Amino acid sequence: MDLQKGQSKAEMPAAEVIGIAGLVSYQDGSVISRTLLKRTTGTVTLFAFDEGEGLSEHSAAFDALVHVLEGEADITISGKMLRIHATEAVLLPANQPHAVKAITRFKMLLIMIRS
Secondary structure (H helix, E strand, O other): OOOOOOOOOOOOOOOOOOOHHHHHHOOOOEEEEEEEEEOOOOOEEEEOOOOOOEEEOOOOOOEEEEEEEEOOEEEEOEEEEEEEOOOOOOOOOOOOOEEEOOOOOOOEEEEEEEE
8 A cells, every 4th residue: 555645554545446334343332433534624534333322412623524324323413413324414513512322333424624
């Protein structure tokens, strides 16, 4: 694998077709994450949630896009609960509290834009 400028070995390979969901595996009772890209302008992180697992309420200084690859989850943004399924996406606005709870095992891609 040839690394591009600014790319680490843990990131997904450049100029190769990759099955994104296969880059992280489910683990019983856990939330697993893998950073696919990390730049000063933003990050792309892949998550795998076991059923019933989640991320407690928190906020971030930047907008983030959640794209669900498999399964379904409840995402709460500023008290508003949204049910999200595979192939759907939602924008998490900067500085608004949000939380994630897996209804089934699910995988999501989190794309954070720093601007």
